[in-house]
Amino acid sequence: MLKRFRKKIDIDSLDLERVYSIEEFEYISSLVKNRSLVIEGEPVDHFELSNTGKLIPIPPTTFKKELTVTKIANLLEDWNITTRQKGVVTTSQGGFRISRDKIVAPDVAFTPRKRVKKLSKKQMKTFQGRPWSPIFVVEVDDFDDSSYKNKNSKFAKIDAKMKDVYFAADTHVQLGWLIDPVHENTWVYKRNKNNKPFRREKGWHNLSGERFLPEFTLTINLITMEEIEDAPSSDPETSSSSGSSTDSSVEQSFVQCVYCDAWFVSKYLLVHHLKYGHDNVV
Ligand SMILES: [Zn+2]
Structure with missing residues (x-):
């Protein structure tokens, strides 16, 4: 189905004043997904289609x-x-x-x-x-x-x-x-x-x-x-040498699900269980 657009649409010189059909929009969108595109010096991440059928280039996000x-x-x-x-x-x-x-x-x-x-x-x-x-x-x-x-x-x-x-x-x-x-x-x-x-x-x-x-x-x-900006940035070499002693000082504590009594070795695993698994257990 898309082949018929190949001759009509040149992705490297898209006419933004032209009216495009939904099918042409899909074809162009599929091309943009797999390559980089620059229009008038501005990079394009994807397109939207205006109600007059014109392409609206959307830049990549910061x-x-x-x-x-x-x-x-x-x-x-x-x-x-x-x-x-x-x-x-x-x-x-x-x-x-x-x-x-x-x-x-x-x-x-x-x-x-x-x-x-x-x-x-x-x-x-x-x-x-x-x-x-x-x-x-x-x-x-x-x-x-x-x-x-x-x-x-x-x-x-x-x-x-x-x-x-x-x-x-x-x-x-x-x-x-x-x-x-x-x-x-x-x-x-x-x-x-x-x-x-x-x-x-x-x-x-x-x-x-x-x-x-x-x-x-x-x-x-x-x-x-x-959260990221507040965190002190440490030198990677220093932190790797002291990393093992920090890890070993973390106490392991077990937590229990209040609904099904299952035990978990970390809060993260309990939260994961409550979100995804608990309904399958009970
Ligand atoms: Zn549970």
Whole structure:
């Protein structure tokens, strides 16, 4: 199926003003996954498709942003597993055909089990099935201009994407977080009674998943580099020579599962058991 695009589309000179079909978008996306691409001097990680059918190049993420995205995705997946949601957590490698002609890839998204179960094979494996969307989206970025009211600022563009794309009238998105880990600020998006999106600035505090993600709270100080930056960096040669004596001084203590009485040699193994194995034991 993809062969027929080979002659028509030259990945090294993509026309960003041209209108592309969903099939062409899939073909281009498959090529970008396995090679590096630079457009007008800027590296491209993947593309989104605008509602006018144009390619939107998305650059690779910085280390700091990726760290935050990964931590949020991990904490969300942790909640997904521990509370037996059986939903699906995706990152920006997971694109959604969110409306008829628009494909987007939120930094982090959650799709509940009941919606995943209804997806057809076509929706799972291609962008050609009927549009669908997650219920929760997260975008991470930093807004160095801090001009939140400037119409052309990066903030204004992401704000518009949140409201007009993720929270369009026909999507299932109910909760959205915009997180700036560099300037330590957050914005929460929801729908009002008339289904219209609204935004609230929340500062740098823990964020609640509310009724959309029951019991989930994002502990804000777990998603930045502070833990890493605070740790004293030691010389690798020195630490390796003193490593063995430190290890031997760690006392081994056993912990017991309160539900099934099984014993574990570390807290980590007990937590792992509670998350993944306990239901299979009892
Ligand atoms: Zn147990």
